[in-house]
Amino acid sequence: MIERKQEVRLRPVSFGGAMRIRRSETIASLIQRELEGMIISGEIGAGDHLNEAALSERFEVSRGPIREACRGLERSGLIRIVANHGAFVREMNAEEALELYDIRAALFGLAGKLLASRVSPLEIRRLSALVEEMEGTVDTDDINAFYPLNVEFHTLLVKGSENEHLINLVPTIDKQLHLFRRRGLVQPGKMRASNEEHKAILAAVSARDAAQAGALMEQHILAGKGRLLARLAEQQGAASGT
Amino acid sequence: MIERKQEVRLRPVSFGGAMRIRRSETIASLIQRELEGMIISGEIGAGDHLNEAALSERFEVSRGPIREACRGLERSGLIRIVANHGAFVREMNAEEALELYDIRAALFGLAGKLLASRVSPLEIRRLSALVEEMEGTVDTDDINAFYPLNVEFHTLLVKGSENEHLINLVPTIDKQLHLFRRRGLVQPGKMRASNEEHKAILAAVSARDAAQAGALMEQHILAGKGRLLARLAEQQGAASGT
């Protein structure tokens, strides 16, 4: 009997082994994060069916934690669960993505208002530094450097709102948008225009002009929606033209 | 052994029995809705611990479905789950409620813009009818009649946006706000003012003035936030004065 216990200790490490170390996190939550990464990265494609038994075997855990992880993933909007049919990676069409852009714009507008009304000198300095860094990447047309800075800038803007619910909600929307397009829609040619908008936002925030900051941030996101629309029209035109 | 199987068949009906009839819905989802009702109605109070074993016994199901229902409830923001400690009905303080009001206002602003840009004559008629009905309840100062009409009016405004994500998101926020205050914050004396705002919104929507409709709907919610703030200040004043 004791030997059997040792067998358990020696069983293939994977997730079961990780749990021996830190019990503060549950296996289900670890798997949830793992699956989330696989979905965001595209390793599991849109519409794919998540087979509980297969995942259970892959992660070397029973189906219980898998099921709980899926329920959590449904919360993020990354999968949808149909009774007696299981979990499917959500398919995001253009229409849905445009809807999410509208919501994202409204939330960023709110973030802008809140941020401008309570921004600290430190935050202004950090935002300024990011805008300057981005300006450098614009000059060298280095979109791979621009992208993470852009994400950090936006994250900082939302965090600065100090509205915890907003800070939680925005990434949820963002993850869902990632389902539609892998990478951001910042095209090489649009980097300069984008950073000009950043400068305007920074100016309004620094001036503590809540209304202006909110309006600019909303427009900034809607500009992204516009670029998506343009791309879609372009693709459709190219498709029907061929 | 066979007898034991029969025992299972003959066990008290409850949820297990309901499932025999309609298998389209899972036990977990039924329990989730049941628990949601208990939380919203206040039968389970804020901060209360949801004991899995106790619930399992009460609903006469095993702990599996209970756990899944809880994971779903966490999604609605009605409970929070702490590893190795279980599920607790979320405690909503004033600060959090005010945060949610801001988000609700931003989302209603978006709803207003979208609604005004695509409203149909039928929708205008239905909204008008509601405003008129509410006017009647204002005259008789009948808040119990006013309340459901007010809810329906707001629901219709959001549905009219035709943004599915928005239509799903707003009730989630609303449920969380219910955790803070059982009933809406419409006070008897404020019914008339509230319906005046409804009239202005209706006018802007009818005129298909998106910007105006958005601004008015945002203000309408923020007015509710203002009333909450006033009440809180009042209570605090009364408390410190005593």
Added chain:
DNA sequence: ATATTCGTAATTGTTGACAGTGTGCGGTCC
């Protein structure tokens, strides 16, 4: 040949038992 039905396989839903974690109480040592 096509549509329908039945049976089997695959998959999800549910269960009860077991393992691990956190808490509180009683005993012991200083």
Added chain:
DNA sequence: GGACCGCACACTGTCAACAATTACGAATAT
């Protein structure tokens, strides 16, 4: 008397087996 240690209890986390549902394909009838 007070602080610390350990043990027992209650609870959540995980597992493997069983039940129910759905999907697929072959066989049959039209």
